[in-house]
Amino acid sequence: MHARLVRSATVAVAVTGTLAWAPAASAQPSEPTPSAPAAPAETPAPDAGSVEITAKDTAGDVLPGATFLLLDSAGQEAGRGKTDAQGKLAFPDVEPGVYRLKETASGSPLHEVVADQDVIVTPGAATRLTITDPFKAAKVLLRAKDGKTGKLLTGATVNIGTGTSTLLTLTTGSKGTASGELPVSSRKTQFWVNEIKAPAGYDLYKPSKTFSAGPGAPVTVTITNSKTATTPPPTQKPTDKPTDKPTDKPTDKPGDKSSPSKPGKDEDVSAPSASGAPTADETASSSAAPAPAGSLAHTGADAAPWLIGGAGLLIAAGGGALIAARRRRTDDSSDES
Numbered sequence: 046m047h048a049r050l051v052r053s054a055t056v057a058v059a060v061t062g063t064l065a066w067a068p069a070a071s072a073q074p075s076e077p078t079p080s081a082p083a084a085p086a087e088t089p090a091p092d093a094g095s096v097e098i099t100a101k102d103t104a105g106d107v108l109p110g111a112t113f114l115l116l117d118s119a120g121q122e123a124g125r126g127k128t129d130a131q132g133k134l135a136f137p138d139v140e141p142g143v144y145r146l147k148e149t150a151s152g153s154p155l156h157e158v159v160a161d162q163d164v165i166v167t168p169g170a171a172t173r174l175t176i177t178d179p180f181k182a183a184k185v186l187l188r189a190k191d192g193k194t195g196k197l198l199t200g201a202t203v204n205i206g207t208g209t210s211t212l213l214t215l216t217t218g219s220k221g222t223a224s225g226e227l228p229v230s231s232r233k234t235q236f237w238v239n240e241i242k243a244p245a246g247y248d249l250y251k252p253s254k255t256f257s258a259g260p261g262a263p264v265t266v267t268i269t270n271s272k273t274a275t276t277p278p279p280t281q282k283p284t285d286k287p288t289d290k291p292t293d294k295p296t297d298k299p300g301d302k303s304s305p306s307k308p309g310k311d312e313d314v315s316a317p318s319a320s321g322a323p324t325a326d327e328t329a330s331s332s333a334a335p336a337p338a339g340s341l342a343h344t345g346a347d348a349a350p351w352l353i354g355g356a357g358l359l360i361a362a363g364g365g366a367l368i369a370a371r372r373r374r375t376d377d378s379s380d381e382s
Contacts, residue, residue, distance in 0.1 A: 092141075092168040092169035093137075093138045093139060093140055093141070093168070093169075094139050094140075094141055094166040094167055094168060094169060094170050094171065094172065095135060095136060095137045095138065095139055095166075095170075095171045095172070096115060096124070096135065096136040096139055096144070096146070096164055096166060096171070096172050096174065097133070097134075097135045097136075097171050097172070097173045097174070098113060098128065098133065098134040098135070098136075098146075098174050098175075098176060099128075099131075099132055099133050099173075099174070099175045099176070100128045100132045100133075100134070100151075100152075100176045100178065101132060101175065101176070101177050101178070102153075102155075102156055102177065102178050102179070102180065103177060103178075103179055103180060103230050103231070104180075104230070104231045104232065107128075107131055107132030108128060108132050108151060108152055108153055108156065108178055109127075109128055109129060109130045109131070109132055109152060110127055110128060110150075110152025110153070111127065111128045111132070111134075111148060111150065111151050111152040111153075111176070111178070112125075112126075112127050112148070112149045112150040112152065113125070113126060113127075113128075113134060113146060113147065113148055113149070113176075114146075114147045114148075114149055115136050115139070115144050115145070115146055115147075115164070116144060116145040116146075116147065117142065117144055117145075118142060118143055118144070120145075123136070123139060123144060124136035124139065127152070128152065139166045140166070141166050141167055141168045142165075142166055143163060143164070143165055143166075144163070144164045144165075144166060145161055145162075145163060145164070146161065146162055146163075146164045146174070147161045148161075148176065148178075151178045153178070154261070155180055155181055155232065155259075155260040155261060156178040156179065156180060156181065156260070157178060157179050157180070157181055158178060159176055159177070159178060159179075179228075180228075180229045180230065180231070180232075180260035180261075181229075181260040181261035182226035182227060182228050182229065182260075182261070183226070183227045183228075183229050183234075183258035183259060183260065183261065183262055183263070183264055184224070184226060184227075184261075184262070184263045184264070185205065185213065185215070185224060185225050185226070185227045185258070185263075185264055185265075185266060186222060186223075186224050186263065186264070186265045186266070187201075187203060187215045187217060187222060187223040187224065187225075187266050187267075187268070188217070188221060188222050188265065188266070188267045188268070189201035189217045189221055189222075189244060189267075189268045189269075189270060190221065190267065190268075190269060190270070191247075191269075191270065191271075191272070192269045192270060192271045193271075193272075196221075197217075197220060197221025197222065198217065198221050198244040198247065198270060199217055199218060199219055199220075199221055199244060200216070200217065200242070200243075200244040200245055201216065201217045201221075201240060201242065201243060201244050201250075201268055201270065202214065202215070202216040202217075202240070202241050202242035203215055203216075203238055203239060203240045203241065203266075203268060204238075204239045204241055205227060205236055205237070205238055205239075205266070206236065206237060206239075207230075207234060207235060207236050207237065212227060212228060212236075213225050213226075213227050216242075217244075227258060227264075229258055229259065229260050232259060232260065233257055233258075233259050234257065234258055234259075235255060235256075235257055236255065236256055236257070236258060237253065237254070237255050238254040238255070238256070238266055238268070240268055240270075243270055244270055246272060246273055247270040247271065247272055247273060248270065248271050248272070248273050249270075250268045250269060250270055254266075254268070
């Protein structure tokens with residue numbers, strides 16, 4: 046125990062008739078100071094995690110200035126920030142749990158923001174995310190027109206695509222136009238156009254047509270169609286009926302009467318019979334009356350009675366000649382005897 050020295054000033058005490066002096070210093074024992082109670086030990090907090098973001102577009106270029114918001118499971122804001130020049134953003138010291146990441150701005154007039162997504166933060170680990178913002182779609186206006194008059198045509202259907210993929214199909218309406226949004230994958234994308242259905246009365250637009258479009262930019266595509274060529278009608282309408290009317294009777298029927306012609310070198314001339322009687326042909330030709338001038342030739346049916354009569358005369362003449370020949374032979378035999 047330590048002694049404590051107490052110093053005090055000399056005090057004069059007035060006593061009747063005398064002065065008394067108090068002691069100048071005195072030693073007093075010191076009492077122990079009670080110590081403060083110790084603070085209870087704190088429970089150690091779990092290790093925090095972090096979220097690291099890299100923002101890019103579909104072409105692979107980084108996106109600076111993209112704004113992100115991190116919300117906890119209760120919907121309270123746990124972090125907010127923008128990507129730097131390298132397109133990166135980090136949320137450090139984030140307690141483990143499930144969070145909601147929301148992109149509020151892409152930082153570029155050419156890009157769209159992505160949909161919200163869940164993020165899981167684990168103790169002592171960094172959760173790395175790559176956010177890919179798509180390009181804004183190009184706005185396409187399709188027009189189909191007559192190649193000569195320039196009149197807009199309805200009913201033209203085309204496919205629009207890139208590479209081997211068809212991305213958009215449009216058909217012109219009553220005003221001869223059609224519009225739509227065409228997804229793009231770069232700052233300048235090349236596309237092809239193929240007409241698959243032509244307007245009524247027109248031929249397909251067959252030449253290959255290409256065009257370029259940028260993100261969010263308007264572009265007009267024009268298809269020119271030509272009218273389908275028509276075959277002119279024939280000048281004279283064909284008829285099913287023959288022009289020449291066939292005759293009922295053949296013209297080369299035997300017995301037809303015709304004008305006699307002079308025999309040529311190769312033609313046969315009928316010789317007169319030995320008995321001097323006219324032949325059937327001579328009888329027919331001599332007995333037939335000549336046709337009057339300007340009349341039509343008669344057919345063989347008119348000469349049939351004359352032919353029959355001539356044949357009878359020939360038979361009678363032949364019989365008479367035979368009888369005369371027999372008599373002559375009989376007379377000769379009588380004279381010899």
